[in-house]
Amino acid sequence: MQAQSSVTAMPRYYSLRIALFFGGYFLFGGVALPFFPIWLEVRGLTDTEIASCIAIPMALRVLLTPLAGAFADRAPNRRYAVRIFMVASVVIFLLAWPAESYWALLISTGAAMILWHLSLPVAEALALTGVRRFGLDYGRMRFAGSLSFILANLGAGAILGFVVPEAIFWLLAAGLFATMIAGFLLPVTPPELRALDDAAKPPERPARQVLGNPALLMMLAASGLVQASHGVVYSFGSIYWQQIGFSGVEIGALWAIGVVCEIMLFLWSGAFVRRLGDYGLLMIGTLAAVLRWSLFPLELGLFGFLLIQCLHGLTFGATYLGTQHAIARIVPEEMTASAQGIYAMITGILMAGVVALAGPLYATFTAGAFATMTVPALLALVVLLIYRRLEAAS
Numbered sequence: 001m002q003a004q005s006s007v008t009a010m011p012r013y014y015s016l017r018i019a020l021f022f023g024g025y026f027l028f029g030g031v032a033l034p035f036f037p038i039w040l041e042v043r044g045l046t047d048t049e050i051a052s053c054i055a056i057p058m059a060l061r062v063l064l065t066p067l068a069g070a071f072a073d074r075a076p077n078r079r080y081a082v083r084i085f086m087v088a089s090v091v092i093f094l095l096a097w098p099a100e101s102y103w104a105l106l107i108s109t110g111a112a113m114i115l116w117h118l119s120l121p122v123a124e125a126l127a128l129t130g131v132r133r134f135g136l137d138y139g140r141m142r143f144a145g146s147l148s149f150i151l152a153n154l155g156a157g158a159i160l161g162f163v164v165p166e167a168i169f170w171l172l173a174a175g176l177f178a179t180m181i182a183g184f185l186l187p188v189t190p191p192e193l194r195a196l197d198d199a200a201k202p203p204e205r206p207a208r209q210v211l212g213n214p215a216l217l218m219m220l221a222a223s224g225l226v227q228a229s230h231g232v233v234y235s236f237g238s239i240y241w242q243q244i245g246f247s248g249v250e251i252g253a254l255w256a257i258g259v260v261c262e263i264m265l266f267l268w269s270g271a272f273v274r275r276l277g278d279y280g281l282l283m284i285g286t287l288a289a290v291l292r293w294s295l296f297p298l299e300l301g302l303f304g305f306l307l308i309q310c311l312h313g314l315t316f317g318a319t320y321l322g323t324q325h326a327i328a329r330i331v332p333e334e335m336t337a338s339a340q341g342i343y344a345m346i347t348g349i350l351m352a353g354v355v356a357l358a359g360p361l362y363a364t365f366t367a368g369a370f371a372t373m374t375v376p377a378l379l380a381l382v383v384l385l386i387y388r389r390l391e392a393a394s
Contacts, residue, residue: 069341139269157252
C-alpha cells in the first residue's frame with residue numbers, strides 16, 4: 001500500500017495523473033525526436049538551418065527555465081504553471097503551419113517547443129513530491145512517458161508510410177494538445193499544504209546554499225553532459241538512417257527499441273535504485289554513452305543498430321533516473337522545481353551547444369559525427385568522479 005503523509009492526504013489518483021501527463025508530454029516527444037527534422041527538411045531547410053531550429057530554442061530556454069521553476073514554486077500551485085505553458089505552446093505551434101520561411105519556422109516552432117519543455121521540470125517536481133511525501137515509485141510514473149514515446153515512434157512511422165511527410169505537423173500538434181489536456185488534470189499541492197508538511201522539518205538551509213552546492217552542480221553537469229551527447233543522433237539520426245536506406249517503419253523501430261529498454265529500467269527502477277544508488281545509475285549511464293557513440297558510426301545494418309539503440313535504456317534512462325533520485329535525496333521539496341530548473345538549464349546549455357555543432361559536424365563527417373559524442377561522455381565521466389569526491393567530503 002502506498003504510504004501517505006501524516007499531515008496531508010494524497011490527492012486522488014495522484015500517480016495516475018502524473019503518469020498521464022508524462023504520457024502526453026512524450027507522445028509529442030516521440031513524434032518530434034525522429035520526425036521533426038524530416039518535416040523541416042521537407043519544408044526546404046538546409047542541414048545547418050535544421051540544426052539551428054533545434055539548437056536555438058534549446059539555448060533560449062536555458063534563460064527561461066530557472067525563471068519558470070521559480071515561478072512554479074511561487075505559483076498558487078504547480079498545475080497552474082503547467083497550464084499556462086501548454087496552452088501557449090499549442091496556440092503558437094499552430095502558427096507554424098502556414099509558415100514557409102526559415103525565420104518564420106524558427107520563431108513559431110521554437111517558441112512552442114520552449115514552452116513545452118518548460119512544463120516538464122514542473123511536472124517532475126510534482127512527481128518527486130509523490131516520491132517524498134506519499135512513497136510513490138518514480139519509475140512507475142515515468143514509465144507512462146516511455147510507453148507513450150515508443151507508441152508514438154512506431155505509430156508515426158507507420159502512418160508516414162501512407163501519408164505525405166507534411167502530415168508530421170498534425171501529429172506533432174496532436175501530441176501538444178494531448179499534453180495540454182493532461183496538464184489540466186495534474187494533481188494540486190498548494191503552497192500552504194507544503195508549508196504544513198515542512199513545519200516539522202529541521203530549519204531550512206538558504207536556497208543559495210542548497211542550489212549552489214558544488215556537489216549538486218557537479219552531478220547535474222555530469223548528467224547534462226551525457227544527455228547532451230545525444231545531440232547529433234537527436235538531430236540527424238533519422239536523416240542518417242533514411243539516407244542509408246531504412247524505411248519510416250524501420251526508423252520508428254530504431255527509436256522505439258531504445259525506449260523499450262528504458263521502459264524495462266523504469267518498471268524495475270525501485271530495485272535498481274536500492275541496489276545501485278543514484279551514483280551507480282549515473283556511472284552506468286555514462287559508461288554506456290561512451291560505448292554507444294564509439295560503435296554508432298560502424299556499418300551495422302538494421303540488426304546491429306537495433307542492438308546499439310538498446311543502450312539508450314542506459315544512456316538516457318539510467319542517467320535520468322539516477323539524476324532524479326539524487327535530486328530527491330539532496331534537495332528539499334520546496335526547492336525541487338528550482339533544482340529541476342537548474343538541471344534543465346545546465347542540460348539545455350550543453351545540448352544547445354552540441355546541437356549547434358551537429359549540422360556542421362554531420363555535413364563534414366556524416367557517420368563520423370556520431371563518434372564525436374564520445375567527447376562529452378568522457379568528460380561526464382571525469383565530472384562524476386569529481387562529484388563523488390565532493391559528496392564524500394561534505
